[in-house]
Structure formats: structure tokens, C-alpha cells
Amino acid sequence: MTDRARLKARIQRAKQLERGFLLVAWLLLALLAAVFAGLFVSMLQTAWPRLQPDFFLSFASRRAAQAGILAAWVGTLVLMSITAAVAVPLGVAAGVYLEEYARQSRLTTLIEVNIANLAGVPSIVYGLLGLGLFARLLGFGASALTAGLTLGLLILPIVVVATREAIRTVPNAIREASYAVGATRWQTVWQQTLPAARAGILTGIIIGLSRAIGETAPIVTIGAVTFIAFLPPSPLSPNFPFISFDWVWSPFTALPIVTFDWTSRPNADFRANAAAAALTLTLMTAAMNGAASWLRYRLRRRQRW
Amino acid sequence: MTEPVATSNGQRMNGAAGHPSLKAETRGLSFFYGEKAALREVNLPVHERRATALIGPSGCGKSTLLRCFNRMHDLYPDHRYAGEIRLYPDDINLLAPETDPIEARLRIGMVFQKPNPFPKSVFENIAYGLRLRGLRDKTEIAERVERALHDAALWDEVKDRLEDSAYALSGGQQQRLCIARALATEPELLLFDEPTSALDPLATASIEALIGRLKSQVTALIVTHNLQQATRVAEFAAFMYLGELLEFGPTEALFNAPSQKRTEDYLAGRFG
Amino acid sequence: MATSLPRRRRKMESAIEWLLAGAALAAILTTLGIAAVLVGESLPFFRSVSLWRFLTDTQWTPLFADPRFGIGVLLSGTATSSLVALAVAIPCGTALALFLSEFAVGPLRESVKPILELLAGVPTVVFGYFALDVVTPLLQKAWPALPGFNLLSAGLVMGVMIIPYVASLSEDALRAVPMSLREGAYALGATRLQAAWQVVFPAAFSGVAAAYVLGVSRAIGETMIVAIAAGQQPRLTLNPFEPAATVTTYIVQVAKGDVPHGSLGYRTIFAAALALFLLALTFNLAADWIRRRQRLRGRIS
Numbered sequence: 092m093t094d095r096a097r098l099k100a101r102i103q104r105a106k107q108l109e110r111g112f113l114l115v116a117w118l119l120l121a122l123l124a125a126v127f128a129g130l131f132v133s134m135l136q137t138a139w140p141r142l143q144p145d146f147f148l149s150f151a152s153r154r155a156a157q158a159g160i161l162a163a164w165v166g167t168l169v170l171m172s173i174t175a176a177v178a179v180p181l182g183v184a185a186g187v188y189l190e191e192y193a194r195q196s197r198l199t200t201l202i203e204v205n206i207a208n209l210a211g212v213p214s215i216v217y218g219l220l221g222l223g224l225f226a227r228l229l230g231f232g233a234s235a236l237t238a239g240l241t242l243g244l245l246i247l248p249i250v251v252v253a254t255r256e257a258i259r260t261v262p263n264a265i266r267e268a269s270y271a272v273g274a275t276r277w278q279t280v281w282q283q284t285l286p287a288a289r290a291g292i293l294t295g296i297i298i299g300l301s302r303a304i305g306e307t308a309p310i311v312t313i314g315a316v317t318f319i320a321f322l323p324p325s326p327l328s329p330n331f332p333f334i335s336f337d338w339v340w341s342p343f344t345a346l347p348i349v350t351f352d353w354t355s356r357p358n359a360d361f362r363a364n365a366a367a368a369a370l371t372l373t374l375m376t377a378a379m380n381g382a383a384s385w386l387r388y389r390l391r392r393r394q395r396w
Numbered sequence: 397m398t399e400p401v402a403t404s405n406g407q408r409m410n411g412a413a414g415h416p417s418l419k420a421e422t423r424g425l426s427f428f429y430g431e432k433a434a435l436r437e438v439n440l441p442v443h444e445r446r447a448t449a450l451i452g453p454s455g456c457g458k459s460t461l462l463r464c465f466n467r468m469h470d471l472y473p474d475h476r477y478a479g480e481i482r483l484y485p486d487d488i489n490l491l492a493p494e495t496d497p498i499e500a501r502l503r504i505g506m507v508f509q510k511p512n513p514f515p516k517s518v519f520e521n522i523a524y525g526l527r528l529r530g531l532r533d534k535t536e537i538a539e540r541v542e543r544a545l546h547d548a549a550l551w552d553e554v555k556d557r558l559e560d561s562a563y564a565l566s567g568g569q570q571q572r573l574c575i576a577r578a579l580a581t582e583p584e585l586l587l588f589d590e591p592t593s594a595l596d597p598l599a600t601a602s603i604e605a606l607i608g609r610l611k612s613q614v615t616a617l618i619v620t621h622n623l624q625q626a627t628r629v630a631e632f633a634a635f636m637y638l639g640e641l642l643e644f645g646p647t648e649a650l651f652n653a654p655s656q657k658r659t660e661d662y663l664a665g666r667f668g
Numbered sequence: 669m670a671t672s673l674p675r676r677r678r679k680m681e682s683a684i685e686w687l688l689a690g691a692a693l694a695a696i697l698t699t700l701g702i703a704a705v706l707v708g709e710s711l712p713f714f715r716s717v718s719l720w721r722f723l724t725d726t727q728w729t730p731l732f733a734d735p736r737f738g739i740g741v742l743l744s745g746t747a748t749s750s751l752v753a754l755a756v757a758i759p760c761g762t763a764l765a766l767f768l769s770e771f772a773v774g775p776l777r778e779s780v781k782p783i784l785e786l787l788a789g790v791p792t793v794v795f796g797y798f799a800l801d802v803v804t805p806l807l808q809k810a811w812p813a814l815p816g817f818n819l820l821s822a823g824l825v826m827g828v829m830i831i832p833y834v835a836s837l838s839e840d841a842l843r844a845v846p847m848s849l850r851e852g853a854y855a856l857g858a859t860r861l862q863a864a865w866q867v868v869f870p871a872a873f874s875g876v877a878a879a880y881v882l883g884v885s886r887a888i889g890e891t892m893i894v895a896i897a898a899g900q901q902p903r904l905t906l907n908p909f910e911p912a913a914t915v916t917t918y919i920v921q922v923a924k925g926d927v928p929h930g931s932l933g934y935r936t937i938f939a940a941a942l943a944l945f946l947l948a949l950t951f952n953l954a955a956d957w958i959r960r961r962q963r964l965r966g967r968i969s
Contacts, residue, residue: 095486095499101530102498102859109861116767119760124783126828130790130798137801184691192685193692204956205695211882211952212945213889215916216702218923219941223705227929244698251695275677277684305791308891308916312923347793347892354797354896362801369794380789384782466855473773502857512848515871524866525856574852581856 134373137366146367151349155360158353160368165322166235166343167304167375173239173339174303178246179296183285185247186254186292191280210248217245218312226313233314235323236339241309246299253295257288290390294383301379305372307347315348346372417484419444419585419615420465424479425491427460427469434460437479438641440634442585444484447607447616449630449647451623453667457639458619462587465490465617466504467497483584502529505583510594511570513562513577518554521562521573525581540580547613548576549606568599575606579614586610588618592625604629623663627651635659706945709938716932722939728902728918730936731927737936739943741904745819745912746944749894750887752823752908753830757883760827761834762869762876768835769842770850770864788832796896799825804897817899817911826893834883841875842868878955885951889944891916915944 149159185202193199221241231237261284269279285292323341346368353365420442427435435457442448450458460469467490469475481490483503490500513521522541531537541558545551550572554565562573571591578586588607592600607616607629620626626633626647633647635654643650643659654660661667714722717737725738764784772780803821808814845868853863869876899911900921913921919937927933 098499098502099496102496102502105498105859105862109859112763112861113767113771116763116771119763120767120780120783123787123828123831127783127786127790129802130794133798133802134794181691181694184688185694188685188688188692192688202692202695204953205699207956208949208952209695209698211885211889211948211955212702213885213891213916213948215889215891215919216706216941216945216948219919219938220698220702220705222923223709223938224701244694247694247698275681277681301789305789305793307791307793308895308920311920314923347791350791350793350797351892351896354793354800365797366801369791369797372791373794376789376791377786380785384785468851468855471851471854498857498859501855506855508848508851508855510848512846512852514849514852514867524853528857528862577852577856 131370131373134366134370137363138370139363141363141367142370146364147371151344155358155364158361158364160346160349160371162322163344163346163349163368164371166345166348169235169323169338169341169343170239170242170310170345171300171304173235174242174246175296175300177240177243178250178299178303181243182247182250182296182299183254183292186251186258187280187285189251190255190258191276191284206248206251210252213308214245214306215308215312217241218309220244221309221313231340233316233342234340235343237313238310238315238343238345239339241313242303242306245306245309246303249299249302250292250295253298254288254292257291257295258284260291261287290386294386294390297379297383297386301376301383304379305347305376307351310345310348311351316342316344346375417444418442420481420483420490422461422464422479422481425461425464425481426478427457427464428476428478430474434639435464436639438636440641440644441632442615442617443632444615445611445613446632447611447618447630448632448634449626450617450619450634450636451621451626451662452636453662454621456636458636459589460639461636462589462617462619465500465585465587466506467491467500468506470497502581503583504585504587505578505581506587507571507574507578507589507591509590511567511574513565513570513573516562517559518562518565518573519558522577522580525577529581544576544580547579547610548572549602549609550576566599568595568602571595571599571603572606575603579610583614586614586616588616588620590619590621593621600625623651635662637662702945706938706942709935710942713932713935713939717939726904728913731922731933735932737939738904739915739940741902742913742915742918742940743943744904744906745894745898745902745914745917746888748906748908748912749819749823749826749890749898749914750884752820753826753887753890754880754884756824756827757830757834757887758880761831761879761883762838764831764835765838765842765876765879766864766869769839770860770868784832784835787828788836790829792829792890792892793896795825795829796822796893799893799897811909814909815899815911817897817901818909819894819898819905819912820908822894822896822898823908825897826887826890829890829893830883830886833886834879837879837882838872838876841872841879844875845871874958874961878958881951881955881958885948885955888951889916889948891920895920915940919944 146159147164148161149157150162152158189199189202193202218241221237225231225237225240226233231240265283265287266279269283274282323338323343350365350368350372353361353368418441422438422440425435425438425440426433438461440448440461450461452458463469464477465481469477477491479491482488483490488495514524516524519541522544523537526537526540531540542551545554550569553569557564562570565573575591592603595603604625607618610616618626618630630647633645633650634641635643635650635656635658637658643654643656650659651663654663722737722739724740725736726740727736728738728741729736768777768780799821800817803825804814804816804818807821814820849867849871850863853867858866894914895917898914898917900913900917901911902918903910903912905912918940922933922937
């Protein structure tokens with residue numbers, strides 16, 4: 092019986108250690124939640140006086156109380172559309188190629204290693220690529236196009252990886268059924284595989300864009316301007332062909348840029364502006380991440396295979 | 397505190413001459429996954445220093461029954477036990493709420509279907525169970541590791557590669573390593589869950605021979621798909637069907653003169 | 669008609685395949701583009717400043733009248749802020765990964781993950797603002813001598829930023845450990861913590877190590893937090909209580925200013941970025957190698 096008592100004492104000690112670990116883990120989670128809450132609350136507190144409609148509808152200004160983020164959030168939207176136009180077709184096509192077409196070869200391995208590496212390249216290095224290649228060599232200057240191309244390449248690995256993962260979850264039976272009725276490989280991909288994988292791909296795209304929307308270093312490096320008092324030209328033009336792409340050449344600013352600019356000013360008046368811009372940016376990112384989580388959740392529930 | 401493990405090798409005679417004493421028994425044991433009953437009212441005696449084979453068609457609940465003994469089901473949600481598993485000689489109920497599942501696992505060893513050595517050296521694989529039991533003395537650990545490897549008939553093959561990764565061993569060697577890992581802890585009862593189903597015939601033969609030799613030291617409960625294996629290694633056999641224990645008896649008697657029609661059909665290979 | 673359609677279709681098919689392959693090649697082109705830009709702009713720099721001086725000089729004053737180009741100065745800032753960040757992110761990330769993969773089941777796990785995702789989604793410029801405006805004042809209550817710009821608070825916030833990253837990659841590696849190993853440990857009488865720490869963690873170590881290495885690569889490449897909160901003064905130091913510039917800080921600082929295109933000052937940012945890129949590349953390839961090796965070994969056993 093004393094043996095059993097000793098055994099029980101040993102179990103108690105091991106379990107105490109386990110309870111200790113769980114306590115630490117919970118405290119850690121609480122701490123992280125507290126950090127996030129603290130971040131959010133401090134932003135909200137500082138930003139509160141500036142959260143008025145005219146903050147969102149005014150251009151930059153030398154006077155903190157009159158400065159707004161109109162050019163910045165419009166610029167961010169412009170940037171995101173160019174980024175998506177670059178990253179989505181390229182990323183999805185590359186993902187489809189690697190998953191459905193490529194045979195295991197040295198070239199494929201090289202591409203895969205490249206994508207894994209690109210995902211880890213510091214974003215500021217992309218900024219220098221944009222500066223050296225798009226802005227200077229190709230002569231696009233510090234335009235929305237340069238920034239959009241740069242951010243598009245930056246999130247390319249995210250879109251590729253998400254596409255591959257989504258395609259991998261499509262069961263082979265669906266492909267075989269399509270081939271069995273005489274479809275070609277591309278018809279199978281376009282009509283069966285991609286539609287079946289679309290929710291997963293969309294999730295990846297949203298996550299990639301939510302990463303791009305907050306990226307600051309690369310667009311600062313490209314030479315984005317912080318002080319802009321006009322909007323890019325409208326994509327609709329009164330004359331034939333009624334569509335204009337002048338807006339891609341326009342100089343631009345974006346939310347992370349003005350946040351950075353206002354944060355790094357010594358003048359304390361701009362702190363409230365910085366906080367308000369940061370809050371806007373955080374909410375936009377959180378909304379996108381939330382959409383991605385919701386999609387993923389729905390995807391998991393709907394999937395029947 | 398050299399041997400914190402409660403081991404009991406004392407014979408407990410229980411009347412019937414020639415019959416060994418009971419090491420454990422289930423009393424009215426039922427088990428549920430969620431609402432679904434996987435075991436119903438099972439009463440199974442486990443005789444000391446004998447091997448008892450659990451046979452029956454797939455899905456009959458034999459593995460589920462085995463995993464009740466060391467409370468493996470507790471690791472997963474949505475399970476419920478009813479009834480008792482008594483462990484002798486100290487006569488505790490393994491399923492009682494006050495019995496810690498970890499106590500059951502410290503006293504009862506298990507060998508799995510597929511060899512599952514840890515990503516550690518051969519030596520550390522066996523020492524791990526001893527360390528979990530609070531053993532710290534290096535020479536004692538080394539002695540017990542060596543003894544376990546001898547008992548598992550593996551010593552000669554690995555004595556020069558104790559520091560090698562366990563994954564460098566062959567499948568059959570890995571399974572004997574897993575047996576040694578369990579033996580080192582001197583379990584009161586050793587559970588085998590189809591221990592040879594992932595092995596080739598040669599490795600199977602060596603594991604069977606090993607189980608045969610071990611019976612002087614341990615009580616074994618063996619789930620097997622292989623009826624010949626049951627006759628070769630087990631003194632007792634239990635036939636399970638749809639979560640119920642249909643028939644139990646000395647292996648020879650059960651195989652030669654089954655009392656139930658279903659047992660007879662199963663043994664004749666009419667279903668499986 | 670009946671025979672021509674398949675042929676046209678076959679042509680279409682192969683054209684599409686080439687198009688898709690072209691998209692996949694974009695990854696290689698991007699890497700080549702990065703290398704070409706960085707090397708191309710750095711070469712003139714290294715013609716006027718020797719590689720030896722670049723690597724060994726103990727001062728970094730490229731825009732002064734008497735310019736000195738010791739990249740080690742910037743690297744010391746990068747190393748210090750990264751070490752602080754990793755000292756936070758690796759233990760916390762590992763503990764959370766173990767918690768999520770070995771203890772948290774079902775609904776609990778599902779409710780913990782969003783906290784991590786929220787944190788992972790905060791733009792780094794916002795974290796930089798947080799480090800400067802919230803964390804530094806808090807730290808100054810404990811150490812009044814702490815300067816307003818310092819590597820410590822930048823590193824700590826950077827660590828918090830990397831936690832979700834390390835935790836989720838490590839958790840993937842831990843989950844990939846087969847259940848049979850856990851059952852083997854439990855059957856010997858291990859508690860969940862013992863099985864997690866003594867069996868699952870060692871079994872997943874390659875994958876976890878890859879997560880750590882990627883965390884390192886994240887830390888050395890992080891720009892906005894250090895640019896905002898750590899100060900922009902190049903300083904050869906390993907003391908986190910001081911302000912100092914990192915490689916990334918310097919690049920942002922120069923790119924934001926009005927350094928004329930083609931000047932030596934302009935080229936320093938490419939040379940600095942080249943050093944950063946090579947460093948990150950080393951860590952990324954190491955992580956990739958570790959993961960590939962693990963996959964190979966997993967197949968054998």
C-alpha cells in the first residue's frame with residue numbers, strides 16, 4: 092500500500108507541474124489579449140477627438156486639427172486594386188501550375204524553394220526592388236502603379252501557397268469524373284477544380300491583401316509622398332473609350348504612410364491624427380482578417396468530402 | 397526510493413485447484429462513445445501469469461475493451477464507462493473516479509499495433525518509462541534497461557548501438573523495443589493490441605516466442621486477429637461479438653468445442 | 669470539323685500550360701530582380717568602399733563629410749532588437765503552440781486562435797506607434813533612465829508581433845506528430861505535459877526549429893517598429909537600453925529623405941539591403957532545408 096501511496100504522490104507532483112504550465116499558458120494568452128486591448132484602447136483614447144467625418148473627408152494639412160486622411164484612404168483603395176490585379180492572376184496561375192501541371196523536376200523544386208524564400212524576404216527589400224526596377228529603371232516613378240506592382244510581388248507567395256493548399260483539398264474523384272466525361276485538363280481545372288477550391292483561394296487572397304494594406308516600409312522606400320491635396324484622376328472619362336488609366340500614374344499616399352509620418356513628427360498635436368489613422372488601418376485589416384476567418388469557418392462546415 | 401512502482405507478483409489462490417489466481421477482472425463493463433454503446437456488460441477474468449487472447453471479428457470491441465484497462469479512452473472526449481475493472485491483489489477499481497488514469501497506466505503496460513518507438517536513442521526509449529516513475533539512479537536505470545532488453549530478446553542485436561536512434565532498427569526490432577520499454581516498468585498487466593499485425597512472418601514468430609517466454613513474469617492480455625496466434629500463445633481465449641463477450645474459456649476448449657454457434661462459425665471462418 | 673477541333677483544343681491546352689508555367693516563373697524572376705537591383709546598385713558602392721572596410725569599420729556615417737561605412741554598426745542594432753524579440757517570441761510562441769496542439773481541444777482552441785490572428789493582423793506601423801507611445805512610457809516607470817527611443821521596447825513589441833507567427837508554425841509541426849507516439853507516452857504513464865515536452869516536442873523539433881528560424885528572419889527584416897521606436901542614430905551597441913539604428917531603419921531613413929539618385933549615399937541603402945537580404949536568405953534557406961530534411965526522414969521511418 093505504501094507503494095501505491097508513493098505512486099500517487101508522484102502523479103500529484105507531475106500534475107502540479109502540468110497545472111503550472113497551464114497557468115502560464117493562460118496568463119500568456121491573457122497578456123496577449125491585454126496587449127491587443129491596450130493597443131486598441133490607447134489608440135481609441137488618443138484618436139477620439141479626431142474621429143469626426145471631416146477627418147475622413149479632408150486632405151493633409153500643416154495644422155493637425157485640419158488634417159485628414161481622404162487622400163490616404165482613397166490611395167490605399169487604389170493601391171489594393173492594383174496589388175490584387177497583379178497578385179491574383181499571377182498567384183492563382185502559378186498555384187494551379189505547381190499543383191496541377193508541374194511534374195517533380197529540378198525546375199519545380201527551384202520554384203518552390205524560391206517561393207518559400209520570397210515569403211521570408213524582408214518587405215523593405217521589396218521596396219528597393221520597386222525603387223530600383225519599377226520607379227527608376229522602368230520609369231514609373233513614385234506612382235501608385237510602382238507601389239501596386241511592388242506590393243503585388245510581395246504577397247505573391249501568400250496567394251500561391253493558399254491556392255496550392257486549396258487545390259490540394261479538392262478530391263481526385265472530382266478530377267477523374269471530369270476527365271471521364273472527356274474534359275481536357277484545362278477544362279477540368281477551370282470548370283471543376285478552381286470552383287471547388289474557390290473559397291480557400293479567396294481566403295488566401297484576402298489574407299494577402301490584408302498584409303499588403305498595412306505594409307509601410309516598401310512604399311516609403313519607393314518614395315510615396317505624405318502630403319497630397321488632391322485625389323487621383325477618375326477611372327471614368329467623359330470621352331471615348333470612357334475609361335482612363337491615368338490614376339495608376341498618379342502620385343499617391345496611403346494610410347500606413349500618413350500614420351508613419353504623423354507618428355514620427357515631434358509635434359505632439361499630430362499624435363491624435365496618428366492614432367486615428369492607425370485605428371482606421373487596424374480596423375480595415377481586422378475586417379479583412381475577420382472576413383477570411385469567416386470564410387474559412389464556413390468552408391470547413393460546408394465541405395462534405 | 398529505489399522502486400516506486402507498485403509491483404505485485406504474489407500468487408493469490410482462489411480455490412479452484414490448478415487454476416491460477418485472478419490478476420484482474422471486468423464486472424459488468426460497458427463503454428460508450430457518445431450515445432453509442434461499444435461494450436455491453438462484459439465480465440472477463442484475467443488470470444495471473446497467463447496470456448488471455450481476445451478474438452472476434454473487426455469492430456467487435458476487443459481493442460476498445462483492451463483500452464479500458466489503462467484508461468486510454470480518457471484521452472479523447474465523449475466517452476463513458478459503466479461497471480468495474482478490478483485489479484488484484486489490492487482489489488482496486490481501475491474505473492473508479494478516484495483512480496487516476498495515470499495510475500492505471502503506470503501499473504499496466506501496453507504494446508501497440510504498429511511499433512511506436514520515440515524519436516530517442518534505443519537506450520532512452522526504455523529509460524523513459526523508468527524516468528517517468530521517478531528513477532534517477534544512473535546505474536540502476538542502466539541495469540534495468542539491459543534486463544528489459546534481455547527479456548525482450550533484443551540485447552544481443554542492439555548492445556553495440558544503444559545510442560543509435562530507435563528508428564534505425566527494423567520493424568520487428570522496433571516492436572521488441574516497444575515490448576522492452578513496457579517490460580522495464582515491470583507492469584502488473586501487459587496489454588497487447590494486435591502486436592504483430594504490422595510485421596512480417598519472421599518478426600511475428602519472434603514476437604510470439606517472446607510472449608510465450610514472458611509468461612513466467614507477466615500477465616498478458618492480447619487482442620489478435622490471427623486465430624493461430626491465439627492458440628499458440630494464449631492459455632485463455634475470449635470471443636467477442638458486437639460489443640459483447642460471448643464465450644470465455646481455456647483456449648483449447650474454446651477452439652475445439654465452442655459452446656456457441658457464433659463462435660463456431662467465426663472459428664470456421666464463416667465470417668470475420 | 670470532327671478532327672480539327674481536338675487539334676485546336678490541344679494547341680489551346682498547351683498554350684495555357686505555357687501561360688501558367690510563365691506565372692510560376694514569376695517567382696524566380698522576382699528573386700532574380702531583387703538580386704539584380706541590389707547587386708547592380710551596390711557594385712559602384714563597393715568600387716569606392718572596399719568590402720573589408722564595409723565589414724570591419726566600427727562607424728557608420730555615410731552622409732557625413734568624412735564618411736565611414738561599417739555595416740557592423742547597423743547590424744549590431746538589428747542583432748540587439750532581434751535578440752530581445754526572439755527572447756520573447758520563442759518561449760512564448762513555443763508554450764502557446766504546445767498549449768494549442770496538446771491541451772486545447774475543440775471550442776477552446778477555436779476561441780484562442782482568433783486572439784492570435786488579431787495580433788498577427790495588426791499592421792507593423794501600428795505596433796511601432798504602440799511601442800513608442802505606450803510601451804516606452806510604461807518601461808520608463810520602471811527604469812526612469814530609459815531613453816525615449818530604445819531597442820528594448822522596439823524589441824519587446826516586435827517579439828509580441830512574432831509570437832503568433834512562431835506559435836502557429838510550431839503548432840503545425842507539433843500536430844503533424846503521429847498520434848501513436850503520444851499514445852505510447854501516455855500508455856507509459858506520462859501526463860499530457862510530459863508527453864508534450866518529452867516526446868511530441870522532440871519529435872517535431874525540426875519543424876519547430878524551422879519556425880524559429882523563420883521568426884529570426886522576420887525579426888531582422890522588421891522595419892517600422894524599430895524605425896519608429898528604436899531611434900535612428902547608428903550606434904555600435906548590444907545594449908537594449910540604448911537607442912540605435914538597424915539596417916532597416918537606415919534604409920527607410922535615407923529613402924524618405926532627399927538623397928540624390930546615383931550618389932554614394934543613395935547606393936549605401938542598396939549595399940545595406942544586400943547585407944540584409946543575404947542574411948534573411950541564409951535563414952530562409954536554412955528553414956527550408958530543415959523542413960525538407962524532416963519530410964524525407966519522415967518518409968523513411
